[in-house]
Amino acid sequence: MAERFIGLMSGTSLDGVDGVVADLDAGRIAVLAHASAPFPEALRAELLALNTPGDNELHRAALAANGLAHLYADVVRQLLNDTACSPADVTAIGAHGQTIRHQPGAVDGIGYTLQLNNPALLAELCRIDVVADFRSRDVAAGGQGAPLVPAFHRAVFGQVHQTLAVLNIGGISNLSVLPADGGPVLGFDCGPGNALMDHWCRLHTGRPFDDGGRWAASGRVDPLLLARMRAEPFFAQPPPKSTGRDLFHPGWLDAVLGEAALAPVDVQATLTELTASACAHDVRLYGGDASALIVCGGGALNDHLMGRLAALLPKLTVCSSAERGLPPQQVEAAAFAWLARATLRREPGNLASVTGARGARVLGAIYPA
Numbered sequence: 001m002a003e004r005f006i007g008l009m010s011g012t013s014l015d016g017v018d019g020v021v022a023d024l025d026a027g028r029i030a031v032l033a034h035a036s037a038p039f040p041e042a043l044r045a046e047l048l049a050l051n052t053p054g055d056n057e058l059h060r061a062a063l064a065a066n067g068l069a070h071l072y073a074d075v076v077r078q079l080l081n082d083t084a085c086s087p088a089d090v091t092a093i094g095a096h097g098q099t100i101r102h103q104p105g106a107v108d109g110i111g112y113t114l115q116l117n118n119p120a121l122l123a124e125l126c127r128i129d130v131v132a133d134f135r136s137r138d139v140a141a142g143g144q145g146a147p148l149v150p151a152f153h154r155a156v157f158g159q160v161h162q163t164l165a166v167l168n169i170g171g172i173s174n175l176s177v178l179p180a181d182g183g184p185v186l187g188f189d190c191g192p193g194n195a196l197m198d199h200w201c202r203l204h205t206g207r208p209f210d211d212g213g214r215w216a217a218s219g220r221v222d223p224l225l226l227a228r229m230r231a232e233p234f235f236a237q238p239p240p241k242s243t244g245r246d247l248f249h250p251g252w253l254d255a256v257l258g259e260a261a262l263a264p265v266d267v268q269a270t271l272t273e274l275t276a277s278a279c280a281h282d283v284r285l286y287g288g289d290a291s292a293l294i295v296c297g298g299g300a301l302n303d304h305l306m307g308r309l310a311a312l313l314p315k316l317t318v319c320s321s322a323e324r325g326l327p328p329q330q331v332e333a334a335a336f337a338w339l340a341r342a343t344l345r346r347e348p349g350n351l352a353s354v355t356g357a358r359g360a361r362v363l364g365a366i367y368p369a
């Protein structure tokens with residue numbers, strides 16, 4: 001029988017929170033409502049700052065987690081309102097939290113991944129069970145802790161007779177390859193998605209992102225700069241691999257730009273081409289006989305980026321996940337609703353073939369209402 005879950009995602013784009021309420025059973029997901037809330041500017045600035053070492057981090061991180069839980073609770077209230085549900089109708093909330101550091105395997109061989117969150121406060125505010133901290137068990141089992149959405153991609157988009165590739169373009173981009181024969185799913189982070197493009201756009205135009213990719217489309221790709229960007233060793237590293245703002249941050253961009261005196265619009269064009277070309281390269285290398293590339297995440301709304309992906313992958317049908325029944329801004333939130341269900345059922349949420357963990361693991365921690 002289907003049960004109702006809420007999924008909450010605030011990702012590396014740092015644009016805000018996406019939430020869905022969905023009815024889930026074994027092979028089916030029906031999204032009833034989607035809601036989003038932008039970060040208040042002060043919270044966004046603090047979360048961004050917490051991505052790099054700074055003063056009094058523990059205190060600041062704890063307070064930012066409280067702010068995040070309040071914003072999550074606002075989204076939950078909106079979802080309950082929009083669907084005329086009461087807290088008792090919802091089995092659990094899956095709340096991803098905000099990744100502020102991601103260093104699996106670092107230093108001591110185990111490393112860590114850190115998602116700011118206050119699931120106890122969220123349970124207190126919403127009176128619904130909360131499942132949180134989805135990544136750390138996979139890291140404890142020797143995995144990357146990311147990406148986690150490939151299992152969900154398989155559940156909602158997988159086909160018996162057709163190999164498919166699914167590309168999420170959030171702040172960071174990640175690819176899932178779903179083989180037709182039900183064989184092991186491949187999945188890994190490709191590199192930057194929108195994070196560097198957003199940073200550059202905000203810096204030079206004051207706008208939070210390049211709507212439709214129109215600014216980038218009016219510029220010229222600089223081949224030398226693109227080659228310097230593509231020389232980043234992460235791109236050539238074989239999976240399992242994951243990344244984040246720990247690597248692809250404004251300092252990385254400043255270093256590759258060096259003394260280059262390029263017009264800002266041409267840098268934007270080149271950053272967009274970096275995302276498109278790195279993802280397309282990975283689809284060619286790892287996509288097997290995939291006939292279609294399903295794109296989700298906010299990047300699917302960037303028409304110029306979608307056009308570049310289609311041009312670089314002429315043998316594949318490149319389409320938005322909306323054409324396969326799930327709008328691009330809902331996919332990750334729906335994935336964390338689905339992962340919360342798996343946790344409650346004590347079913348594994350990770351795919352060892354993706355993260356490199358020693359095996360399948362039940363993910364997350366449960367905070368009762």
Ligand SMILES: Nc1ncnc2c1ncn2[C@@H]1O[C@H](COP(=O)(O)OP(=O)(O)OP(=O)(O)O)[C@@H](O)[C@H]1O
Pocket residue numbers: 009010011012013014015018168169170171172173193194195198208209210211212213296297298299301302303329332
């Ligand atoms: N109309 C649009 N045109 C161009 N880009 C857009 C548009 N709408 C959203 N985006 C991009 O999508 C981003 C948000 O995407 P999304 O919500 O998938 O990211 P996220 O959840 O933070 O990412 P991650 O997958 O890294 O966790 C915005 O920051 C912006 O760059």
Ligand SMILES: CC(=O)N[C@H]1[C@@H]2OC[C@@H](O2)[C@@H](O)[C@@H]1O[C@H](C)C(=O)O
Pocket residue numbers: 011012099102113145146147148149150168170171172173174189242243244332
């Ligand atoms: C550590 C972390 O938060 N990783 C995110 C990030 O955003 C995209 C990409 O990098 C992906 O690996 C992951 O998110 C999705 C939801 C995932 O785990 O599949």
